[in-house]
Amino acid sequence: MQAGDTQRKNRRTTLLLGGMVVLMFGFGFALVPLYNLFCQVTGTQSIALRAEMGRIPMTSTEVDEARLITVKFDTTVNPNLPWEFEAAKASMQVHPGQMYEVNFVANNRSSATVTGQAIPSVAPWQATPYFSKLECFCFNRQTLEGHEQTDMPLRFMVSPDLPAEIHSLTLSYSFMRLKAGQEPESPTAIPPAIVTAQ
Amino acid sequence: MSTTTLSHDEAHHHDAPKGWRRWLFSTNHKDIGTLYLLFALTMLFLGGASAMLIRMELFMPGIQLVDPDLYNNLVTNHALIMIFGAVMPAAAGLANWMIPMMIGAPDMALPRMNNLSFWILPAAATMLILSFVVPFFPGGGTQINTGWTLYPPLSVQVGMSMDFLIFAIHLLGISSVLASINIIVTLLNMRAPGMALMKMPMFCWTWLVTAFLLILVVPVLAGGVTMLLFDRHFGTSFFDAAGGGDPVLFQHLFWFFGHPEVYILLLPSIGVLSHVIPAFSRKPLFGYNSMVGSMLAVATIGMVVWAHHQYTIGMSMGAVTYFMIGTIIISIPVGLMIFNFIATMWRGSMTFETPMLFAIAIVLMFTFGGLSGVMLAVVPADMQYHDSMFVVAHFHYVLMPGAVFGLFAGVFYWLPKWTGHMYDERLGKIFFWTNVIGFNITFFPQHFLGLAGMPRRIIDYNVMFTEFNVISSVGAIIFGLSHLLLLYIVIKTIRGGKKAESRSWEGAKGLEWELDSPPAFHTWTVAPQVK
Ligand code: HEM
Numbered sequence: 001m002q003a004g005d006t007q008r009k010n011r012r013t014t015l016l017l018g019g020m021v022v023l024m025f026g027f028g029f030a031l032v033p034l035y036n037l038f039c040q041v042t043g044t045q046s047i048a049l050r051a052e053m054g055r056i057p058m059t060s061t062e063v064d065e066a067r068l069i070t071v072k073f074d075t076t077v078n079p080n081l082p083w084e085f086e087a088a089k090a091s092m093q094v095h096p097g098q099m100y101e102v103n104f105v106a107n108n109r110s111s112a113t114v115t116g117q118a119i120p121s122v123a124p125w126q127a128t129p130y131f132s133k134l135e136c137f138c139f140n141r142q143t144l145e146g147h148e149q150t151d152m153p154l155r156f157m158v159s160p161d162l163p164a165e166i167h168s169l170t171l172s173y174s175f176m177r178l179k180a181g182q183e184p185e186s187p188t189a190i191p192p193a194i195v196t197a198q
Numbered sequence: 199m200s201t202t203t204l205s206h207d208e209a210h211h212h213d214a215p216k217g218w219r220r221w222l223f224s225t226n227h228k229d230i231g232t233l234y235l236l237f238a239l240t241m242l243f244l245g246g247a248s249a250m251l252i253r254m255e256l257f258m259p260g261i262q263l264v265d266p267d268l269y270n271n272l273v274t275n276h277a278l279i280m281i282f283g284a285v286m287p288a289a290a291g292l293a294n295w296m297i298p299m300m301i302g303a304p305d306m307a308l309p310r311m312n313n314l315s316f317w318i319l320p321a322a323a324t325m326l327i328l329s330f331v332v333p334f335f336p337g338g339g340t341q342i343n344t345g346w347t348l349y350p351p352l353s354v355q356v357g358m359s360m361d362f363l364i365f366a367i368h369l370l371g372i373s374s375v376l377a378s379i380n381i382i383v384t385l386l387n388m389r390a391p392g393m394a395l396m397k398m399p400m401f402c403w404t405w406l407v408t409a410f411l412l413i414l415v416v417p418v419l420a421g422g423v424t425m426l427l428f429d430r431h432f433g434t435s436f437f438d439a440a441g442g443g444d445p446v447l448f449q450h451l452f453w454f455f456g457h458p459e460v461y462i463l464l465l466p467s468i469g470v471l472s473h474v475i476p477a478f479s480r481k482p483l484f485g486y487n488s489m490v491g492s493m494l495a496v497a498t499i500g501m502v503v504w505a506h507h508q509y510t511i512g513m514s515m516g517a518v519t520y521f522m523i524g525t526i527i528i529s530i531p532v533g534l535m536i537f538n539f540i541a542t543m544w545r546g547s548m549t550f551e552t553p554m555l556f557a558i559a560i561v562l563m564f565t566f567g568g569l570s571g572v573m574l575a576v577v578p579a580d581m582q583y584h585d586s587m588f589v590v591a592h593f594h595y596v597l598m599p600g601a602v603f604g605l606f607a608g609v610f611y612w613l614p615k616w617t618g619h620m621y622d623e624r625l626g627k628i629f630f631w632t633n634v635i636g637f638n639i640t641f642f643p644q645h646f647l648g649l650a651g652m653p654r655r656i657i658d659y660n661v662m663f664t665e666f667n668v669i670s671s672v673g674a675i676i677f678g679l680s681h682l683l684l685l686y687i688v689i690k691t692i693r694g695g696k697k698a699e700s701r702s703w704e705g706a707k708g709l710e711w712e713l714d715s716p717p718a719f720h721t722w723t724v725a726p727q728v729k
């Protein structure tokens with residue numbers, strides 16, 4: 001084999017491999033839309049799950065006195081929102097089929113008027129369709145004046161159809177800032193859907 | 199001999215240039231290999247120092263030596279320095295030294311690029327060290343308390359040290375991609391006449407696969423940290439839920455790189471074993487074809503199982519099941535490789551020099567780590583084990599034997615070839631035993647800690663975990679100090695010792711053993727004919 005031949009071959013292989021590197025770098029960025037698409041199709045993402053929240057029709061409206069479920073409350077405030085936001089209680093014991101109310105306290109620590117939107121999610125995710133919110137501050141955007149503090153009620157019910165192996169669940173809220181004119185990214189304002197199928 | 203004709207350039211012999219220019223401008227694969235290995239050794243001690251601080255802090259419950267953010271920065275640095283600074287450069291050093299000698303090539307295919315891929319490393323290491331140092335200065339921002347996985351949102355909130363780290367990762371990535379391209383081109387185009395791909399030495403095969411993995415996954419990591427940089431400074435929200443992004447996306451990008459990365463760390467050492475075990479069993483490698491096959495299977499399946507690091511993020515049942523089954527399937531080809539090694543030893547006339555001792559330790563202990571891996575692959579079990587010390591025990595049992603001990607075995611096996619001197623076998627054995635015993639005392643108790651519920655990456659712990667942590671820290675002292683002996687042995691061997699023959703080990707096979715020990719500055723300028 002001639003040395004010149006090897007050099008030509010080397011150059012070709014190098015270019016080919018360099019092309020592969022560029023392609024894979026692009027692939028990394030292509031994963032961003034692909035990921036969203038994949039999540040929409042397979043329902044992996046919590047957004048798709050949120051739409052399921054409280055969507056399982058209840059087969060009975062009776063309160064299941066025999067069963068006690070622990071509902072824990074978890075709150076997160078996105079760093080772009082200058083608020084404090086906490087549940088008045090860390091957790092509650094509830095009977096499936098019965099309605100409960102709990103307060104969340106929000107406090108604007110800045111002096112400006114700020115609008116935010118809360119995004120709910122339920123863990124374990126299997127419990128999501130069985131958790132119904134009848135009234136929630138997360139259905140609407142919330143606006144607080146500078147240094148205003150407010151109580152925000154949540155009324156909820158856990159469906160008696162909640163799978164038997166689930167004894168406790170966590171309701172989690174993430175509060176984020178909405179800039180003027182900005183709509184929340186996803187349809188979070190889900191109407192309280194309690195479909196009673198008898 | 200072959201009919202190879204050489205161009206003027208290649209036939210032109212010159213001696214090694216002298217002084218610092220020899221190293222800075224080097225295009226010689228042996229010198230660059232040496233540079234890589236020395237760099238890796240330095241980083242081994244730097245990464246080791248951060249590990250020792252971690253273990254000293256965990257010696258007792260409570261907070262004694264460092265504050266929590268610094269502790270987490272140490273954890274971050276330990277992992278990044280060991281992976282990108284020690285193991286990958288050491289494996290690249292072995293590749294540089296051995297691949298041309300093994301395939302009968304005069305040098306790497308792209309010698310100038312070779313020089314570049316090495317000399318990027320010290321710059322990257324400087325960036326990495328700066329990322330650790332900067333928060334100590336006023337206005338330097340906060341420490342990198344994320345761990346090596348750099349998950350947002352935390353990694354978006356860290357101060358400017360994160361920017362240093364992101365650039366360090368870019369540089370490290372460029373360096374290893376360039377090195378990979380060079381290795382692939384060399385292996386594909388520069389083999390001696392008659393050496394078909396399926397006659398290539400196993401070490402070359404493992405590096406061919408490793409280099410392809412690197413080319414496929416490192417650019418994705420580079421993309422991921424670039425997005426992180428944009429989120430931090432340019433108002434994008436790839437990973438910020440408030441702007442419509444998703445922090446979990448970063449996890450996918452990271453582990454798309456991260457899982458193949460563990461095979462990148464593992465495979466070169468598997469290659470070393472495929473030379474060491476036959477040499478000291480005095481038998482050819484059992485199942486060459488199946489080794490190549492299972493390695494390709496591991497690499498291919500390994501590309502599509504990354505989300506077993508993310509079982510707890512709330513994937514759909516279908517996705518979780520897929521990733522679980524895929525992960526468990528990988529243990530089949532991995533097991534096959536181990537069986538091949540055992541079958542190679544079977545009825546061989548074995549002797550137990552230091553490289554072989556390490557090889558046997560790898561077969562035993564790597565298998566153990568693989569078993570705890572299968573436990574972690576099972577979703578309901580992992581819901582409990584995830585982010586606990588059990589995971590730490592698992593990956594140290596696969597990475598220490600699977601990557602580091604393999605590199606030690608390679609260094610001891612080839613030191614006589616590189617230096618022309620035999621190392622001190624008695625010291626080598628003492629190093630082996632202190633190292634392996636220290637390793638097991640350090641990491642075995644961490645399985646129990648994890649199962650009992652001790653989380654990883656947290657500076658303080660419940661007093662009920664004290665005993666096992668004390669044992670682990672004592673083991674870490676033995677383990678850490680044993681590396682000073684390695685340093686001593688290496689220096690001693692470079693400076694002198696019993697003269698090594700060309701075939702330094704009785705059972706060693708391959709083209710590299712037909713060259714003098716140490717080999718001339720330029721070797722195989724006339725390609726050998728392989729039958
Ligand atoms: C039989 C093969 C293996 C299986 C089934 C397996 C499985 C797993 C699983 C499921 C995890 C995630 C645990 C968790 O975070 O909850 C994990 C973590 C890890 N494994 Fe393996 N593994 C295997 C082999 C290996 C090998 C060969 C290496 C490297 C040489 C390795 C290195 C790691 C590392 C570094 C982590 C932790 C990464 C981190 O969270 O920082 N594993 N393994």
Ligand SMILES: [Cu+2]
Nearest residue numbers: 456457506507
């Ligand atoms: Cu993995």
